[in-house]
Amino acid sequence: MSNIRITKQFSFEAGHALYGYDGKCKNLHGHSYHLYVTVIGTPIADTTNVKFGMVIDFGDLKKIVKDEIVDVFDHAMIFNKNTPHLELANDLKNRGHHIILVDYQPTTEMMIIDFAEKIKRRLPNNIKLHSLKLRETATSFAEWYASDNE
Template sequence: MAKVRLTKEFRFEMAHALWNYDGLCKNIHGHSYILYVTVIGEPITDQANPKLGMVMDFGDLKRIVNQEIVDKLDHAVVLSDRTPMLEQLNIPQMFERFFVFDYQPTCENMIADFAERIIKRLPAEVKLHSLKLHETATSFAEWFAEDN
């Protein structure tokens, strides 16, 4: 049977700052991110399987991406572990969703991290094909399995 690609869109709000950057993004600021997740596989042909005709249930893909990315990062602040004085930023009322990444939280680095997280959770017969992460309406990063 032919391979088919499925894409699901996710949206979340997140703030970040880029440590040691030479532009405006060195300041804490937020984005309305849009993440497109595309998987590829063959539709199930087993007549007894309740997922007959599906590559993957969209609900299962939604659960994976929400658990790994959206539920954690929506309305969060993300900084690099190289940012000095991180302890002073940990104000409980304002920073309940505060994450320190071991990388600079650029769109490029985040999309590579997201790919790793999603790949680990997909069923064996379904592969991650691509990700597209919009940071703004006109700026985005893309990740393709064939490139990695």
């Protein structure tokens, strides 16, 4: 049976600030992120399986990505917890804002690495994460490929 790639698209809104950066993105700002998740596997050949012919049910993939990324990051402000932004983050959190503290500079590049690890941990053993594409703006995105990271 052939390997097939399945892709599902997700969207979420989030803000961030890049501490120490020398451009406009040092300021608090937000993006309408679009995440494309591609997995690879062999369609289920067992005719008695309710998911016969599927690599993975799109609903199952949706649940993984929503649980790990969309529901967590949507309408959140993301800060690197190893910067002076921690004080601002804590103040905002105490005022009821949805704050996420990460161990990295919250660039699109570093976020996609984080997302890849979160998704890989949740996929069934017979399904592999093939690639991710995280679009930050209409003209800017980062891509992660498993083949580049083996």
